Amino acid sequence: MPHSLVLNLLPKCSIIPQFLTGRHLHALFLTLVSSVDRELGDRLHDSSADKAFTISPLQVKLNHTSRNKISDHTLQWEHEKPIPAGTTCWWRISLLDDTLFSKLTQLWLNLNPTHSWHLGPADLYITSILGTPESRQPWASAATYTQLYEQASDSERQIAFSFCTPTNFRQGHFDTALPTRECVFNSLLQRWNKYSGISLEPNLTEVIFPSFFNIRTAITADSRSKFIGCVGEINYRILGNIDPLIIKQINALANFALYCGAGRKTTMGMGMIRRLNMTQC
Numbered sequence: 001m002p003h004s005l006v007l008n009l010l011p012k013c014s015i016i017p018q019f020l021t022g023r024h025l026h027a028l029f030l031t032l033v034s035s036v037d038r039e040l041g042d043r044l045h046d047s048s049a050d051k052a053f054t055i056s057p058l059q060v061k062l063n064h065t066s067r068n069k070i071s072d073h074t075l076q077w078e079h080e081k082p083i084p085a086g087t088t089c090w091w092r093i094s095l096l097d098d099t100l101f102s103k104l105t106q107l108w109l110n111l112n113p114t115h116s117w118h119l120g121p122a123d124l125y126i127t128s129i130l131g132t133p134e135s136r137q138p139w140a141s142a143a144t145y146t147q148l149y150e151q152a153s154d155s156e157r158q159i160a161f162s163f164c165t166p167t168n169f170r171q172g173h174f175d176t177a178l179p180t181r182e183c184v185f186n187s188l189l190q191r192w193n194k195y196s197g198i199s200l201e202p203n204l205t206e207v208i209f210p211s212f213f214n215i216r217t218a219i220t221a222d223s224r225s226k227f228i229g230c231v232g233e234i235n236y237r238i239l240g241n242i243d244p245l246i247i248k249q250i251n252a253l254a255n256f257a258l259y260c261g262a263g264r265k266t267t268m269g270m271g272m273i274r275r276l277n278m279t280q281c
Helices: 022-036 038-045 098-103 105-109 145-150 181-195 244-260
Strands: 003-011 053-055 089-095 116-119 122-130 158-167 169-171 174-176 208-221 226-238 273-276
Touching (some): 022 038, 022 053, 022 105, 022 116, 145 244, 158 208, 158 244, 169 181, 181 208, 226 244, 244 273
Antiparallel strands (some): 003 089, 003 122, 116 122
16 A cells, blocks of 8 residues: 655754765655664665565745746655755655555654654754645645556546656666656556556557646756656646556556655656646646
8 A cells, every 4th residue: 555654854954965865865764764673774774685665855935936837736856955954854765665655653653752762963953744645735645556446537538747856767787867657657557567457458548649848957966977858747648549547547647656656766756756636737
């Protein structure tokens, strides 16, 4: 069962930009896991382990003049200045299978708002966790794979995605930042087939065509590497005389995108995408 959890955080002291990278937030997630299950934390730390989770960059409220913004839907993936102490922040963690969620149940149930966690040298508190949809927080949600499949439309032919953090795909030995239909939907399909237990058709992309796009390249870098991806919005249309079952499966994948993200480094905050209602476009 996919869960998209939003943790509301309050830093006790300022957090400097070099500790706000995906690598440091990834380490914070593993610390949370290890606090309730050391063996699981060690296993997830193994680069070859099955990583059934994603994380977001740390978010603070920004005005719409931020240079990182291309639309109201994108998120902040880099911080040029320290986040001051006492700044309300939020952080999204998604879990793609019930095993991982159940292992962490004690963490959610026994949340202690006076216990501090470390992000680099900074201490911060988890003040609350959201796990169900709220109007002001579209990233909090939960649904079973059966619900995602059964509730998917078998007639809706328009799919709008927002690429909220830089998204990049592996093609052979190289990376591409262009979100082609094959890159996007095959990435979703691979993760769906891995965790859902509900098999979908393997060749869904042949009937999907881009109809609108407002995207740009975006670069994020730390001391180790540079990551080039895309952010913005793309609308796809399902064209042709198509079996309603195929339309349903494509819509199920589109709805799943909120939880699994797409492309590379989703466990480092990249590849966060979500489906938009057509009224949001």
